[in-house]
Amino acid sequence: MIKRTRWGFLSLTLAVSLFAILPLQAQESITAVTEAVAVTNDDGTFTEAVTVAVEEAAPSGEPSLEDRVADIEAYFHNVDRPSGDASKIKVPGPGHNAWQMMSTALVLFMTLPGLALFYGGLVRSKNVLSILAMCLGIAGLVTILWWAVGYSLTFSGGNAFIGDTAQRFFTGMAPGNVGAGYYWISDYMWAMFQLSFAIITPALIFGATAERMKFSAVLLFTAIWMFVVYFPLAHMVWAVNGFMCGPLNADAGIKAIDFAGGTVVHMSSGWSAVILCMILGPRLGFGKVPMPPHSLVLVMIGTGMLFVGWFGFNAGSALGSDALASNAFTTTVLAAATAGFVWGMLEWVVRGKPSVLGFCSGIVAGLVTITPGAGFVTPTSAVIMGVLGGIVPFFAVVYLKKALGYDDALDTFGIHAVGGTMGAILTGVFADPAVNGVLSSMNLMDGLVVNQLKACALTIVLSVVATAIIAFAVKFTIGLRPTQDEEREGLDTVDHGEEGYIFDK
């Protein structure tokens, strides 16, 4: 019973006011409240009982103000929304999605024109356009395959080894949807980001076969290889039910980790490359006729573009503009710059002069090595990995190739296969739960190095066996090589009817 005092009436007024405001804040936790008060006024009359009935919470599913704040906090931390499906911001988060868009553009830039120039400068001038055409043709072909069924086969449902076709032609997808890739990036951007990886991977292969593989064979090989190797491998490593996807799949057969594609991109392309170039055979005159790079200027320009683009490749694989992306960015810079420097210095010591090609090769080797570990290792580990990235691929390129005698024209095996394999194993060695919590939350640290080795083995076997079969299939249908006369003339005029440089005027 509230006393008939002025203070009592005041406090009652305040209480009523508060009850009027509260419904806006804590709807879910407030039920009906009835306050009955009898007040005797000074003139002896009674004021009716005041009943405050607060409405039940708004229609169920509507998040409270606290939940909405928690959703916004989740955006900053790049984690799932506490409100779940009821969230008012179950949309792409502007910062994260913007970085995803930028990353996708950067990775496409790595192919067009980064890799195109890097490889283009390394071949003889009569074949420069064949490299550019390879990059352009593959970009178009893979995009169409990806939209048609590739994305679906890689990331839609299915089993541990391959997805299904439910999302062919992007059926059921919407640009405002999130969650296919991560919580705050558009599903479309996830598909596009992954597409940029799917494009560059086959393009890397043909560095090994440069100057003596027909354009038609390049496209046919690529089309088949994507279905037999890339889509299954990317599914196994990165899909939520993938056989080798340690971070997402608690039931993964091999609990391996691969942050941005050491296995999916570099090992697959590198090991496929060496098999393909062996089946293809060496260039005419290999070992006798000098075939130096026709423009190291283009090579260096391409290297710079690859370096910058790789920030999209590695830091973009954090799927958000957050601390993990910042770590991946940092490890990428450190590994790449260190490896480039080490390769150059090693050349100075071993061969007498540091070469521009050496610096460029070292940078790329460092980038390849850090790719599987960018979001799993510390900066210090990245430097160590960079040092090794400058040394081991150096020996593979300079000594192993000569010893084994194969014509890997642009050193795809020496840099991508060797660097990627080493990087995948070193990622297992240097992975640090303090850098990436998924390592502990998904219990990945136990036997990680062994799991990495298993993942490497599966990747190598798949790439090698599949490539051998596809290569022979293409060889015995449309053929792999131009004629000897055509090869001597140069692929630019033979396959494309064009010359790269016309200086007469």
Next chain:
Amino acid sequence: MKKIEAIIKPFKLEEVKDALADLGIEGMTVSEVKGFGRQKGHTEIYRGSEYTVDFLPKIKIEVVLAEDVVEKATAAIVKAAKTGKIGDGKVFISPVEEAIRIRTDETGDKAV
């Protein structure tokens, strides 16, 4: 009429041209060529593949002259192109049967 063919080091071209101009000889044909004699090339290395580059860039000067100036012109070329080091080049002199100035149809010594 005789033709003088001189193969010289590229950086000597201006000197040779000026030396001939001092003698009143203003016309010549110049081409960029490659060659070697006793001068050795150099080695280039690309990622472990070594190439010996034997051919060195040279300049070839061709000039057709009336017989009376050939000796003086040759001496001027040799003097201007000489450095004393291996690779200075060579001069060849050969007879020319006929010469025609296209604009005026003049022939013989009048054409050179």
